[in-house]
Amino acid sequence: MTDILPFLKSLISVSGLSGFETPVARIIEEKWCPLVDEVSISRVGSLHGLKKGSGKSPRPSVMIAAHMDAIGMRVSKITDGFLHITNIGGIDVRVLPGAEVTVHAASSGEELPAVIAIPPANLLPESVGDGVVGINYLLVDTGLIPREVERKVRVGDLVSFANEPMELAGDVISGHSLDNRASVAAVTVCLEELQNKAHIWDVWATATVQEEVSYLGAYSSAFELRPQIAIAVDGTFAKGPGANGWQTFSMGKGVGLCFGPNMHPFLHKKLKEMAEKLEITWFLDVTPGHSNTDAFPMQITADGIPTALVEFPFRYMHTPVEMVSVKDVYRAGRLLAEFVASLDADFVDTITWE
Amino acid sequence: MQTFGNAQLKLLERLCNVIAVSGDEGEVRKIVLEEVKPYADEAKVDAMGNVLVTKLGHRKHRMRVLLDAHMDEVGFMLVADDGEGIYRFEAVGGIDVRHLVGKQVFVGRERIPGVIGAKPVHLMSSDERTKKVPIDALRIDVGPGGKAKVGDWAGFATKFRRVGPSILAKSIDDRIGVATLIELVKYAPSNIDLCAAFTVQEEIGLRGAKVAAYYFDPDLAIAIDSSPARDLPVFDGGENMTYNTKLGLGPAIYVADGSTLHDPRLVRFLQETAEAEKLPYQIRQPGGGGTDSGAIQRSLVGIPTVSVSVPHRYTHSPVSISRVDDWKNTINLLHAALKRITPSLIAMR
Numbered sequence: 001m002t003d004i005l006p007f008l009k010s011l012i013s014v015s016g017l018s019g020f021e022t023p024v025a026r027i028i029e030e031k032w033c034p035l036v037d038e039v040s041i042s043r044v045g046s047l048h049g050l051k052k053g054s055g056k057s058p059r060p061s062v063m064i065a066a067h068m069d070a071i072g073m074r075v076s077k078i079t080d081g082f083l084h085i086t087n088i089g090g091i092d093v094r095v096l097p098g099a100e101v102t103v104h105a106a107s108s109g110e111e112l113p114a115v116i117a118i119p120p121a122n123l124l125p126e127s128v129g130d131g132v133v134g135i136n137y138l139l140v141d142t143g144l145i146p147r148e149v150e151r152k153v154r155v156g157d158l159v160s161f162a163n164e165p166m167e168l169a170g171d172v173i174s175g176h177s178l179d180n181r182a183s184v185a186a187v188t189v190c191l192e193e194l195q196n197k198a199h200i201w202d203v204w205a206t207a208t209v210q211e212e213v214s215y216l217g218a219y220s221s222a223f224e225l226r227p228q229i230a231i232a233v234d235g236t237f238a239k240g241p242g243a244n245g246w247q248t249f250s251m252g253k254g255v256g257l258c259f260g261p262n263m264h265p266f267l268h269k270k271l272k273e274m275a276e277k278l279e280i281t282w283f284l285d286v287t288p289g290h291s292n293t294d295a296f297p298m299q300i301t302a303d304g305i306p307t308a309l310v311e312f313p314f315r316y317m318h319t320p321v322e323m324v325s326v327k328d329v330y331r332a333g334r335l336l337a338e339f340v341a342s343l344d345a346d347f348v349d350t351i352t353w354e
Numbered sequence: 355m356q357t358f359g360n361a362q363l364k365l366l367e368r369l370c371n372v373i374a375v376s377g378d379e380g381e382v383r384k385i386v387l388e389e390v391k392p393y394a395d396e397a398k399v400d401a402m403g404n405v406l407v408t409k410l411g412h413r414k415h416r417m418r419v420l421l422d423a424h425m426d427e428v429g430f431m432l433v434a435d436d437g438e439g440i441y442r443f444e445a446v447g448g449i450d451v452r453h454l455v456g457k458q459v460f461v462g463r464e465r466i467p468g469v470i471g472a473k474p475v476h477l478m479s480s481d482e483r484t485k486k487v488p489i490d491a492l493r494i495d496v497g498p499g500g501k502a503k504v505g506d507w508a509g510f511a512t513k514f515r516r517v518g519p520s521i522l523a524k525s526i527d528d529r530i531g532v533a534t535l536i537e538l539v540k541y542a543p544s545n546i547d548l549c550a551a552f553t554v555q556e557e558i559g560l561r562g563a564k565v566a567a568y569y570f571d572p573d574l575a576i577a578i579d580s581s582p583a584r585d586l587p588v589f590d591g592g593e594n595m596t597y598n599t600k601l602g603l604g605p606a607i608y609v610a611d612g613s614t615l616h617d618p619r620l621v622r623f624l625q626e627t628a629e630a631e632k633l634p635y636q637i638r639q640p641g642g643g644g645t646d647s648g649a650i651q652r653s654l655v656g657i658p659t660v661s662v663s664v665p666h667r668y669t670h671s672p673v674s675i676s677r678v679d680d681w682k683n684t685i686n687l688l689h690a691a692l693k694r695i696t697p698s699l700i701a702m703r
Contacts, residue, residue, distance in 0.1 A: 170497040
């Protein structure tokens with residue numbers, strides 16, 4: 001098994017905001033090329049890696065989807081050389097003040113380092129004061145003089161988190177955009193495992209676009225690839241400071257298998273059995289409603305697709321210091337590979353409701 | 355004028371990138387001693403941890419001039435171990451908690467990497483989302499099994515950057531003063547006895563400066579610091595009347611702050627020097643806040659004191675911004691001023 005950490009670090013050292021995934025897509029494509037038979041890009045930018053199975057054509061296929069887009073910001077207005085911003089995806093405004101960011105000046109291709117500032121209370125409406133400052137009042141400062149800013153930056157330019165990955169104790173990695181690049185790494189581990197493993201089914205490794213805003217990538221790729229079954233890989237909440245409720249799980253202690261109306265119970269059961277067979281520790285993540293992952297759109301694509309969701313716990317989700325246990329990335333990758341390899345030619349016919 | 359260039363910027367980069375929270379100034383102390391020793395007549399570390407450097411002149415009727423810059427920065431101390439590499443912490447110095455969620459830090463002398471985490475936004479009630487996260491709801495997380503310990507200091511992990519005309523770095527307050535003072539020791543003029551105090555614990559009450567002033571017993575003093583520039587636009591497009599200082603307008607001369615009326619003779623002297631040398635300067639808007647000058651002025655029989663600072667935006671936050679030219683002009687102003695100091699400057703009659 002190769003070391004996935006350098007690849008994961010490269011994935012969280014670039015931007016790739018929702019709708020603008022190219023910087024990260026390039027890195028994934030380069031990594032996947034030698035691991036699959038064909039790589040293609042969907043009309044809206046999702047990356048499809050096809051690893052062909054050994055079964056007779058036409059073969060059934062499984063789509064394994066991890067979204068590659070990340071939340072971020074974009075310039076909405078420029079005042080005296082300071083940039084106003086708006087969000088792309090679900091930004092937690094409390095993490096923004098003091099955050100190091102990159103302003104992507106589209107007109108020149110320049111990447112400008114910058115910081116997000118809270119204006120002093122006396123420059124804000126009294127109702128804001130020294131409380132939580134909404135994104136509409138925050139300002140981005142590039143350190144450049146106003147004339148240079150006006151020359152380089154345009155309304156609409158992207159602003160992404162710029163902090164570098166940090167390796168922490170206990171095999172943990174921290175950085176921005178681990179949601180959901182860590183899952184892209186898990187899918188990559190799966191592809192690596194499948195290099196030396198026979199599998200009958202075709203595998204569509206899929207890095208989807210725009211999960212954080214509209215699930216556009218998962219909707220469109222599931223429709224285009226029309227797999228017999230689909231598995232989304234994404235994060236769930238880790239236990240940690242302020243997070244100890246029923247929907248939180250121990251980081252580094254195993255993979256999550258999601259259960260609820262968004263999942264096909266048969267697939268859930270098969271994944272559970274496989275985890276137990278492999279002695280991969282797993283936990284049950286019950287989701288009574290929307291899973292808020294690519295599993296949601298894939299399940300209702302075309303005439304419906306049996307769908308499952310494999311996850312691992314993220315600490316500090318949607319902050320620039322998300323944390324993931326690298327062990328869990330391997331566990332998820334290995335579980336996916338073994339599950340794919342276990343699929344018989346007639347697996348689809350065995351899927352039952354009762 | 356002395357030359358200013360890469361060597362000075364490299365020194366500032368080293369100073370900004372080390373962590374030296376109040377009470378734990380060792381990393382800066384090390385750099386200061388290494389830099390000033392070859393030039394000093396005396397360099398000692400006192401009971402507080404201040405670095406006190408004397409560089410004697412060799413003309414007659416020399417004034418003893420105290421120059422002060424504080425070595426410490428705001429930061430954190432770990433106060434309780436929650437297990438699993440997660441620690442409670444308190445702020446050391448004045449920190450706006452709104453800058454803390456989601457930031458990277460280094461803990462202890464071994465620079466153990468960690469992050470400041472909080473409850474994910476998805477799990478918060480809409481009421482929680484509109485409130486500041488208090489410091490006791492935040493944690494420093496170094497990863498499971500991490501080896502930090504209660505009592506360790508921690509600081510922001512920000513790396514120094516040069517961008518166009520600016521510097522983006524943590525703790526420009528007051529490493530830019532420390533770097534300035536190192537330069538002044540290296541190029542001290544011969545008409546004065548230069549007493550350089552690299553002080554500790556400014557951020558928690560100007561504590562190092564108090565004993566440094568007592569030790570040196572100077573004729574006059576200049577505190578070299580970095581003051582907040584609040585020169586941002588007003589939300590409704592109105593004029594910003596309370597900018598404190600502005601980037602790009604040169605060194606900021608203090609006339610009055612929260613605790614000190616700066617000596618008018620020295621204020622006038624600095625203005626005259628700047629005008630004679632054709633150097634830009636600005637008057638820091640009178641108002642609250644303060645520098646080591648507050649502690650120095652009231653020492654002994656009273657010490658005529660002024661404060662000069664390099665403006666920076668985003669004080670006590672993970673990333674501050676200053677202009678290189680403001681710094682260069684501050685060094686040049688102080689250097690020119692020192693050469694012009696004579697006993698008549700503060701003569702009362």
